[in-house]
Amino acid sequence: MEDFARAVEDGLKLSKRLMLPSGLPPPRPPSGMDRAVSTAAAAAAALLLPSAPTAYAVVTDPSAVDTPDVPSYQPYVYGRLDPPALIPLQMKEVDLAVDCALDAATVTVRARWWLHCITRSRECDVRLIVPMGEQGSILGAEVTIGRRSYNTQVTEVEEHMENYAKTDSGGLLKPELFFLTIPQVEGGADIFATFRWSQKLLYDNGLFSVDIPFRFPYFVNPLPKVFMKREKIQLNVNSGFSKEILLQGTSHPLKEKGRQGDKLSFLHEAIVENWSSKDFNFSYSVYSGDLSGVVLVQPSTLHDYDDRDKFCIFLLPGSGNRKVFRKAVVFIVDTSGSMQGKPLENVKNAVSTALSELAQGDYFNIITFNDELHSFSSCLEQVNDKTIASATDWMNSNFVAGGGTDIMHPLSEAMALLSSAHDALPQIYLITDGSVDDEHNICQIVKTELINRGSRSPRISTFGLGSYCNNYFLRMLASIGKGHYDSALETGSIESRILKWFRRASSTIVANISVDATVHLDEFEVDSEYIPDISAKSPLCVSGKYHGKFPETVKAKGYVADMKEISVELKVQHIKEIPLDKVLAAQQIGLLTAKAWFSADKQLERKVIKLSIQNSIPSEYTSMVLLQTNQEKVDATQKVKQKLKGHEGPDELRIPLHGLKLGFGDKVATKENLITGFEDLKPPEKLQIFTKAAGCCSRLADTLCCMCCIKACNRMNDQCAILMVQICAALSCLGCYECCTEVCCGGSDS
Numbered sequence: 193m194e195d196f197a198r199a200v201e202d203g204l205k206l207s208k209r210l211m212l213p214s215g216l217p218p219p220r221p222p223s224g225m226d227r228a229v230s231t232a233a234a235a236a237a238a239l240l241l242p243s244a245p246t247a248y249a250v251v252t253d254p255s256a257v258d259t260p261d262v263p264s265y266q267p268y269v270y271g272r273l274d275p276p277a278l279i280p281l282q283m284k285e286v287d288l289a290v291d292c293a294l295d296a297a298t299v300t301v302r303a304r305w306w307l308h309c310i311t312r313s314r315e316c317d318v319r320l321i322v323p324m325g326e327q328g329s330i331l332g333a334e335v336t337i338g339r340r341s342y343n344t345q346v347t348e349v350e351e352h353m354e355n356y357a358k359t360d361s362g363g364l365l366k367p368e369l370f371f372l373t374i375p376q377v378e379g380g381a382d383i384f385a386t387f388r389w390s391q392k393l394l395y396d397n398g399l400f401s402v403d404i405p406f407r408f409p410y411f412v413n414p415l416p417k418v419f420m421k422r423e424k425i426q427l428n429v430n431s432g433f434s435k436e437i438l439l440q441g442t443s444h445p446l447k448e449k450g451r452q453g454d455k456l457s458f459l460h461e462a463i464v465e466n467w468s469s470k471d472f473n474f475s476y477s478v479y480s481g482d483l484s485g486v487v488l489v490q491p492s493t494l495h496d497y498d499d500r501d502k503f504c505i506f507l508l509p510g511s512g513n514r515k516v517f518r519k520a521v522v523f524i525v526d527t528s529g530s531m532q533g534k535p536l537e538n539v540k541n542a543v544s545t546a547l548s549e550l551a552q553g554d555y556f557n558i559i560t561f562n563d564e565l566h567s568f569s570s571c572l573e574q575v576n577d578k579t580i581a582s583a584t585d586w587m588n589s590n591f592v593a594g595g596g597t598d599i600m601h602p603l604s605e606a607m608a609l610l611s612s613a614h615d616a617l618p619q620i621y622l623i624t625d626g627s628v629d630d631e632h633n634i635c636q637i638v639k640t641e642l643i644n645r646g647s648r649s650p651r652i653s654t655f656g657l658g659s660y661c662n663n664y665f666l667r668m669l670a671s672i673g674k675g676h677y678d679s680a681l682e683t684g685s686i687e688s689r690i691l692k693w694f695r696r697a698s699s700t701i702v703a704n705i706s707v708d709a710t711v712h713l714d715e716f717e718v719d720s721e722y723i724p725d726i727s728a729k730s731p732l733c734v735s736g737k738y739h740g741k742f743p744e745t746v747k748a749k750g751y752v753a754d755m756k757e758i759s760v761e762l763k764v765q766h767i768k769e770i771p772l773d774k775v776l777a778a779q780q781i782g783l784l785t786a787k788a789w790f791s792a793d794k795q796l797e798r799k800v801i802k803l804s805i806q807n808s809i810p811s812e813y814t815s816m817v818l819l820q821t822n823q824e825k826v827d828a829t830q831k832v833k834q835k836l837k838g839h840e841g842p843d844e845l846r847i848p849l850h851g852l853k854l855g856f857g858d859k860v861a862t863k864e865n866l867i868t869g870f871e872d873l874k875p876p877e878k879l880q881i882f883t884k885a886a887g888c889c890s891r892l893a894d895t896l897c898c899m900c901c902i903k904a905c906n907r908m909n910d911q912c913a914i915l916m917v918q919i920c921a922a923l924s925c926l927g928c929y930e931c932c933t934e935v936c937c938g939g940s941d942s
Contacts, residue, residue, distance in 0.1 A: 195275070196365070197240040203248065203279035204240075204411060207309055209257045242321045242369070243407040244468070245286075247305040247383055248278040249316050250373070256314035260380030263311060278319065281305040281383070282414040288472060289426040290402060293770045294488075294506055295393050295731050296778075297402045298331070299324075302386045308414075310379030318383060319360075321371045323405040325391035328368045329778045330816070330852070332808050336384040337377055341821050344849070346808050348801055349815050362818055364851035367681045372818060372849075390778060390809075395730050398511030399440060400431075401475035408467035421467065425460040430770055431478045432506055433486055434763070443473040454478075455769070482510045483702065483726070487709070487764045489742055490772045497802030500715065500737035502772045505707060505762065507732040507748065514701045515753040516728060520555040520572055520613030521698065522606040525591070526624035526657075528562040529865030532593035534683045535657055539623055540591045542690035544584055546621075549695070550575045555616055557609055558583060561602040562595030572609055597626035597862055600634050603652075607641060610650045617700060618650035620673070622666070623690065625657035627857025631665040635790055639672045647704050647751075651675045651725065653697040655690055660866065662857030664812075668786040671721040679854075695729055702726040702750040702758065713740035719783045726750065735776045777807035785812055789856060810852040820845040 251257060252273050258264065287302040301322070310316050320335065335342040362372040370389070377383065394401045414421070425444055431437055431454045439456075446458035456476075485507035492501050523543055527536065543558070550556060555572040556579075559565060568586050573579045603622070610618035628634075642649040652673025654666035663679055670677035678693040680686045703725045710716045718736040726732050742764045749759050781803055788796035797813055804811040 202277035538686035626862035715739035
């Protein structure tokens with residue numbers, strides 16, 4: 193993202209060419225911002241990255257930069273910008289709507305920008321960028337400019353789309369940064385845009401919270417006294433429980449508009465001097481002193497991918513201080529050659545912190561693997577200050593990247609180590625960045641082993657690094673092992689995400705969950721392979737399909753830390769307000785894709801495709817495209833004929849968006865130990881030009897030794913030294929000119 197920040201910085205410098213009406217000064221940065229920018233380049237770059245939905249003019253020709261309504265004399269600027277500069281556009285209005293249900297939030301942002309920096313006689317591309325929150329997943333976008341409209345659609349993968357050259361038309365800049373590029377927008381035009389995405393609610397100690405990127409930089413505020421800035425925020429909360437919702441905090445002044453048991457609605461609408469300078473945050477709790485839950489059921493519709501009815505078992509760990517299981521944990525860390533540098537360093541820091549958070553009485557061990565296997569100890573070690581310090585020293589010496597990737601061997605070793613953990617819950621934490629040939633076989637072997645071990649089988653949690661690992665293999669392995677899965681696609685997020693993943697997986701308060709719904713129903717299918725344990729750090733959401741009729745209540749049973757069985761009565765609620773298919777779609781697509789990969793079941797793939805298209809969420813078997821329509825030239829009769837023929841006309845263009853899929857891993861890249869699985873890590877640049885440039889000047893130096901040079905320089909007088917410096921400078925200039933001519937200008941046919 194350094195290149196992006198540099199382009200925005202160039203755009204802000206370029207926007208100084210704009211001649212504003214007299215008496216109306218441009219928006220100024222908040223006090224202290226100039227000081228913050230001057231202290232460090234990193235701070236300056238952070239200020240320029242999008243922290244709210246933002247539109248940018250993509251400027252390649254600086255002579256086009258001018259105010260559209262009040263043209264002014266501008267000195268001519270020669271040349272073109274490559275890469276282009278990005279000028280942030282001023283925003284005229286914004287509307288934020290957030291709908292929270294269960295453990296997810298659906299976010300809708302409507303905004304209007306105007307192309308204030310390009311003269312009306314010229315055009316430029318406009319790039320719209322939307323930062324999404326925790327585990328954000330784009331649901332759709334609509335853009336209207338004059339008589340042109342653009343909207344996203346999810347369709348089945350087509351061959352000509354897969355072969356379509358990757359462009360800057362749209363997709364993901366980063367895992368949670370969606371963008372679209374609209375071509376050839378006329379200066380002074382208004383851009384109307386609507387973006388929808390879903391994201392996970394954060395949960396901690398009985399408290400739900402939602403955090404929406406909503407910090408608009410100072411330079412998107414339009415001129416005062418010219419545009420009235422109206423800011424609107426709507427919030428709806430439906431917990432799904434028949435219990436009171438308690439408001440805990442909010443970042444913006446919200447006015448309660450309605451309350452009905454487990455449903456709340458709020459509104460904030462005001463004329464503001466400047467757009468919001470802080471993220472929108474809202475937190476609430478559902479009154480629950482102890483473990484509680486509900487079963488939500490909803491009938492299928494004609495548009496559903498499956499004719500069976502839907503259900504969701506939603507369990508809250510509560511805010512009580514229920515005891516966490518004692519743990520026997522084994523960390524399995526990939527140290528193959530592709531992990532070198534920041535990825536392995538960040539993993540080591542995260543594992544060190546995780547070890548320090550283990551409780552007295554827990555057990556642990558660490559295994560590193562590549563072509564070989566290395567263990568911290570030959571047995572499980574008890575947690576104390578001495579063993580943790582020894583483990584930290586061992587990691588500093590043994591977390592060295594090199595060799596290939598072999599996952600099955602360390603998994604078998606970890607399960608063998610944990611067979612002796614009779615008084616603690618055995619847990620395996622696998623961290624890898626690679627994809628291997630025997631992934632299906634690994635899942636099958638582990639599945640058989642865990643079935644044979646019964647209720648005391650180890651929990652397996654998996655974490656994927658970068659884009660070369662097979663995330664669906666890791667998700668399937670975690671499902672089989674009743675553990676937790678997560679991933680990091682950026683080096684900067686590795687440490688924080690591993691720690692969140694570890695804390696969630698290591699905070700088990702109820703294990704071996706079972707629900708007696710199968711007794712009452714004709715058919716009962718759960719999306720995940722097994723029902724995972726309940727963690728104190730996150731609610732449990734189990735979805736699936738069924739045939740039959742649920743009773744008024746069902747019972748969920750499990751075992752707590754002292755191995756006593758507990759039973760929780762779950763009330764069955766038939767709901768209409770919460771669209772279960774929309775709320776659960778992202779989770780279901782991930783789980784069903786993992787099952788389809790493991791079983792190679794084409795029918796499951798078809799289910800994923802239907803579910804993906806129905807809910808506008810891209811999957812591995814579908815694509816999101818940007819459909820451009822020119823409203824000015826659309827003829828209704830011609831449009832019907834085009835649809836009957838199965839193709840678009842000249843006024844409709846379908847452009848695939850890229851970066852929205854995780855993929856099924858890259859075995860070739862894993863075998864070659866490539867380290868570019870992280871988009872923010874660039875491969876080392878080749879130094880051919882520098883080698884050639886150095887060669888012409890180094891041949892003379894190679895014939896002389898250092899002592900000869902020193903002695904010769906000591907005997908020179910001042911006039912001779914000056915003459916030698918001038919001669920060397922002339923020779924170096926001639927040499928560099930020759931290198932530039934040969935390498936940069938004449939060295940290729942292009």
